[in-house]
Amino acid sequence: MCEVFFSVPAFVDFLRERGFRLVTAExxxxxxxxxxxxxxxxxxxxxxxxxxxxSNDAKTRCLGVSEDTVRRFGAxxxxxxxxxxxxxxxxxxxxxxxxxxGVAGPGGGSPEKPVGTVFIGxxxxxxxxxxxxxxxxxxxxxxxxxxxxxALAFVEELLRGG
Numbered sequence: 001m002c003e004v005f006f007s008v009p010a011f012v013d014f015l016r017e018r019g020f021r022l023v024t025a026e027x028x029x030x031x032x033x034x035x036x037x038x039x040x041x042x043x044x045x046x047x048x049x050x051x052x053x054x055s056n057d058a059k060t061r062c063l064g065v066s067e068d069t070v071r072r073f074g075a076x077x078x079x080x081x082x083x084x085x086x087x088x089x090x091x092x093x094x095x096x097x098x099x100x101x102g103v104a105g106p107g108g109g110s111p112e113k114p115v116g117t118v119f120i121g122x123x124x125x126x127x128x129x130x131x132x133x134x135x136x137x138x139x140x141x142x143x144x145x146x147x148x149x150x151a152l153a154f155v156e157e158l159l160r161g162g
Contacts, residue, residue: 006149008036011156015046015096020124020159023094024050024151025063025084027075027101028118032148048094053084059101063087076101076113078131081121085131089123096124096159098151102134104143118147122155130158 015022024033034050037043051062056075059065064087065080073079084099102118109115116136123129132154136146 006153008152009040011152012037012040012043012046014156014159016042018159020096021046021048021094022155023048023088023092023097025081025088025097025099026050026052027054027059027084028104029100029144029148029151030054032144033098033100033151036148036152048092051084051088051091059084063091074113076103076117076119078119078121078133081119082123082129082131085121085123085129096122096155098122098155100147100151102136102143102147104140104147106140116143118143118150120147120151120154122151122158124155124159128158130154 026033031050031052037047053059053062056070060067063084065083069079069083081099081101085097089097099121103109103113103115105115118134121131134150136143
C-alpha cells in the first residue's frame, strides 16, 4: 500500500485563511476528493462543489472538454485534465480547481497508460495552472485514495506559488 501523509483539515484552513473557494472535476476518484474535503466541519466556507465526470460524455457536456481533445489525447491525459479544470472553474466561479483523470484498475490499462496512471490538473485565477502525470501503486481503492490526496497537495502547492 502507498502511504499518504496530508492533513485535509489543515488544507481547509489554508483555503479559508487565503479566501480561496475550491471546485473539483473528478473522474477516476469518483467524488472522493469532494468527500475528503467535506468530511471537515466548516468546509462549506471554502468548497463550491464537485463535478464527477466519469464518462467522456460527462466531461464534454458538463465541463466543455472538446470531443476532439478526448479523441486525440484520451480521457486520461494532461490535455483533458487541463480542459476539465478550465471548464469547472468557468462553470462554478470558484477560485481554484482540482481535476483528476486516470486508470484506477484493475483493468483498463494499456502499455502507454498502465493501471495507476493518473493525470492531475490544478488551476487558479490569473491563469495559473499546472498538470502532471503520476503513477500510483496498489489496488483500485489505493490508487483512487493516493490520487485524491496527491491532488489536494498538488493544488495547495499551486496556490502557495510553487
